[in-house]
Amino acid sequence: NWCFPPGRRVQSSKLGPTPPRLLTEEEYRLQGEVETRKALAELRSFCQSPDFSAWSTVSRIQSPKRFADFVGGASHVTPSEVSVHEREFGLESLFIDEQLFEEDDDDDEDEEDDEDSVIG
Numbered sequence: 001n002w003c004f005p006p007g008r009r010v011q012s013s014k015l016g017p018t019p020p021r022l023l024t025e026e027e028y029r030l031q032g033e034v035e036t037r038k039a040l041a042e043l044r045s046f047c048q049s050p051d052f053s054a055w056s057t058v059s060r061i062q063s064p065k066r067f068a069d070f071v072g073g074a075s076h077v078t079p080s081e082v083s084v085h086e087r088e089f090g091l092e093s094l095f096i097d098e099q100l101f102e103e104d105d106d107d108d109e110d111e112e113d114d115e116d117s118v119i120g
Contacts, residue, residue: 044071
């Protein structure tokens with residue numbers, strides 16, 4: 001403490017904590033996959049424990065066989081659900097979104113041109 005003048009310590013405390021580093025899109029996707037797998041493993045483990053009330057759970061769900069398959073290690077999503085997800089959120093949807101936004105931008109520019117001609 002004797003090396004730093006008192007004003008220096010006050011200045012550094014006023015800066016506050018540094019903000020966390022933001023994840024890249026790839027890091028975000030990877031973290032989501034890792035955490036999802038971890039949570040699904042924890043859920044399977046809990047469902048196989050003696051504390052889990054299987055009968056009351058099975059009586060409330062729509063697809064008991066699918067749930068039993070999941071607890072036994074099967075995937076939590078069906079191939080058709082994966083296909084629908086890819087259509088809605090995969091590369092195809094990104095391409096379609098880009099086209100829609102480009103069209104919206106063009107429309108906005110046309111509207112601005114129209115307003116300028118009315119004002120001018």
